[in-house]
Amino acid sequence: MILRVVFIPIILVFFFLSCKVDPKVKPHFDENELKEIIPTGWPEPVYRFQNNPINKATFELGRALFYDPILSVDSTVSCESCHQQFVAFAHSDHALSHGVANQLTTRNSPALFNLNWHPLFMHDGGVNHIEVQPLAPINNPIEMGENTVHVIKKLRRSARYKKMFEDAFGKGAEINDAQMLKALAQFMALMYSYNSKYDRVKRGEAEFHQDELEGYQIFQQKCNQCHKEPLFSDFQFRNNGLSVNPAINDSGRAHITGLPSDRYKFKTPSLRNITLTAPYMHDGRFNTLDQCLQHYVSGITNTVNLAPELQGGIPLTPSEIQKLKAFLATLTDYTLLTDKKFSNPYAN
């Protein structure tokens, strides 16, 4: 009898020893909090976390990097400097974002959410994969002014990062660019926004007020062609009729493709969380939604490659504008803005 009691634990020990756990699979994987989400009715995402398995340690590493000014040359600028959670990871109150040594960039920081559905990144679509996106601001002389080699050097000097990289990528894992980029990508790719009032209405959990509903109908008639539901963008590049700022003369998409037919085209942004992400447009020229809507009504400049949808502007009455604004306000997702797992890990 005694022997039987002894044998059972021994069997259990053998059981655990016989199957070695893959070091990449985290024992503290938090399945409920961190996972790929594809809301019902949404298209298939472009990025499916291929070769970047979701786990808490990688996510936390990405979070630590996202909020760490170590990525910039003089430790003054982190990703969060221009992508703040309380405004859906856009840059609050800044028309043009600024970088190291008080230098001003030429563009307005876009908001960050639902990035998995973006085929291309940046206003000009110059970056073709979420995992290489952080290289652009890190190596840009104005934004973070760093170079990747030096960033890796700095991270390697840190005992804290050594441990975090090992937690994420296995014992003895070296700190390198590819792993830093995967961690950052994982953190950003999990910034989902699908819990706005609009989404709850779609799921049958809430109802629009009358003006929101009418605003939605106007939206479907006049905006949905480019700001396509449910992501509120088709991510195509368009010239939306902004007059060209001669001081910047930003050619947009053409800067990347070199094609004259791409001059002054910029990526159509999502309208989700739009009430929070002022100022608006690629150069932040408009401070209010009213100014944006008025631009489409009466401000379209007929420059080369103007989007055919915008020829002659979009007629909207003052009452329609009010209703449209009421609808656009239903696209704000407070879950994303307050989700603790995306907050600054160094704050407390």
Next chain:
Amino acid sequence: MTSRYLHIPLLFFILLSGACKKDKEVTTTNTIPTPPTANLHIHFSHQADSLTLFPGQSYTLPGNQSYSVDVFKYYISNIELHYTNGNVFKEDYSYHLIDFKGKSEIILNKVPIGKIGLIKFMIGVDSAKNVSGPQTGDLSPSLGMFWSWNTGYIMVKFEGASPQSGDPNKQLVYHIGGFKGLNKAQRTVFITLPSKATMENNKNYELSLITNASRLFYGTHQIDFSTNYFTMSSNKNASDFADNYMHMISYKNFSEQ
């Protein structure tokens, strides 16, 4: 009593220890005879036409332009050995950054023996690796061969100087890249090898190739330094350079080491 229960854990142990073996552990090497293989070192000697290429030294081009070189790096990828018997060996994850001041050799270990008729490779990096996120090794985006603002590899990087350069500082800066469309800069190269390129079991061989830096500037397109001294993006000029460098590598020698 004792013996009645002894077999239970034993049985469990045997069962479990067999249950979780990984695939690669199952392979037993003793029973399968190893196919005969050889090791092939591919060496690139850098020249300016017939002269050896040294940093900072001046070289004359046909048409009386001259240049000196400071940086000259390029990718060699997707290497294939085509044997005269019709077999083809393709190197796995075949991406190599060649630097005329640094690594100038590619080692292919355990390739099949036989007579190689030609070697095929790409100058540059195929489009698949330009769109798949951060890579490692020679494809690391931190090696100065990757555009972060317009994703993609620099296929060939040349930096130097010329008295004829239109640049106020007389510099020449050519970062040649772009992986898609009409202006793509990757080029596939075939080099025929003579009949002595025959490899026997367990031996080491060296295939010596010449990379002629001067061929960046003439051939299909004549490069005029006074107007064409700077390129850092994917465009027609970059693909003109690619048309030229497609012919910059040639056979020098094949020998047993």
